[in-house]
Amino acid sequence: MIADKVKAQTSTYHRELEAILVRKIKSIRSVQDYIQILNDFYSFFAGLELLISKHLQPTLADAGERRKTAAIADDLSYFKAKVPDLAAGAELPVILNHFQALGALYVIEGSTLGGKYISQMISQQLNIPVDEGLSFFNGYGESTMEMWARFKDYLNKEAIADEQQADVIEAANQTFLKFKDWVEG
Numbered sequence: 001m002i003a004d005k006v007k008a009q010t011s012t013y014h015r016e017l018e019a020i021l022v023r024k025i026k027s028i029r030s031v032q033d034y035i036q037i038l039n040d041f042y043s044f045f046a047g048l049e050l051l052i053s054k055h056l057q058p059t060l061a062d063a064g065e066r067r068k069t070a071a072i073a074d075d076l077s078y079f080k081a082k083v084p085d086l087a088a089g090a091e092l093p094v095i096l097n098h099f100q101a102l103g104a105l106y107v108i109e110g111s112t113l114g115g116k117y118i119s120q121m122i123s124q125q126l127n128i129p130v131d132e133g134l135s136f137f138n139g140y141g142e143s144t145m146e147m148w149a150r151f152k153d154y155l156n157k158e159a160i161a162d163e164q165q166a167d168v169i170e171a172a173n174q175t176f177l178k179f180k181d182w183v184e185g
Contacts, residue, residue, distance in 0.1 A: 001152075001156045002156055002165050002168060003106075003155050003156050005169065006106055006155075006168055006169055006172050009172075009173070010106075010107075010169065010172045010173050010176055013173050013176035013177050014110075016176070016180055017179055017183070020180060020184060021037075021183065024037055024183065025037065025118055025122065028122060028125045029125070030126075031079055031126060034079070034122060034126060034133075035076065035079055035081045038075050038076050038079075038081070038136065039081075039084045040182060040183045041072050041136065042069060042072040042073065042076065042083060042084055043084045043085060043087045044087045044092070044178075044182045044183075045068050045069055045072065045108060046069040046072075046086045046087075047088050047091070047092050048087070048092055048093070048095075048104055048108065048175070049067055049068070049069055049108070050086070051092060051093075051095040051101070051104070052095060052101040052104050052108075054095070054101075055095060055097055055098050055100065055101035056098065056101050056102075056105075059158070062147075062150070066105070066109065066151070068111070071135040071138075072136045074135050074136075075134065075135055075136050078132060078133040079133055087178075091178060091182060092178055093174035093175045093177075093178050094171075094174065097167060099158070099159055099164045099165075099167035099171070100167050100170070100171035101171070102155055102159060102168050102171070103168040103169060103170065103171025103173075103174075104171050104172065104174075104175045105151070106151075106155065106168065106172045106175075107172055107179070108175075109147070109148060109151045110148075112140060112144050113139075113144065113148060115136075115137040115138055115144065116137075116138070116139070116144065118137045119134040119137035119138050122137065155168070
């Protein structure tokens with residue numbers, strides 16, 4: 001199954017990015033710190049979602065539901081912060097086909113898995129309700145695991161050939177690397 005291969009073959013870059021993000025999230029001491037994290041996610045994910053949307057086939061019925069930038073924009077608006085400029089060009093991974101789009105989407109969808117814990121942590125750090133200004137990290141709420149399972153099922157059915165799987169894995173790795181560079185910059 002390609003979903004398992006992607007997980008195994010992106011684990012190094014995934015861990016590197018996760019370590020940076022966890023450090024940043026744990027160091028949140030003010031709303032401004034949180035806004036900076038939201039800005040990082042919004043800029044990168046919004047630019048990436050534009051690339052992905054050009055190459056997703058209509059067979060991913062819930063593609064629109066999987067967009068994250070509206071939730072991030074809602075959180076920024078809650079704190080009266082402006083939406084930042086989008087990442088573009090060399091700041092983003094190359095997405096030229098459906099399978100590269102799925103590799104990048106793997107990273108975006110995977111970002112929802114720890115959201116419940118992250119939103120609780122930020123809620124406590126900033127002393128704000130978990131349902132206010134934290135919609136991005138709350139992800140799909142109680143449906144998070146179901147949405148993740150549906151995405152993996154779709155991925156496993158789509159990327160069958162070796163070349164297709166190579167595109168998925170390469171794009172996922174590039175997405176982890178480029179996002180790491182983005183949040184470090």
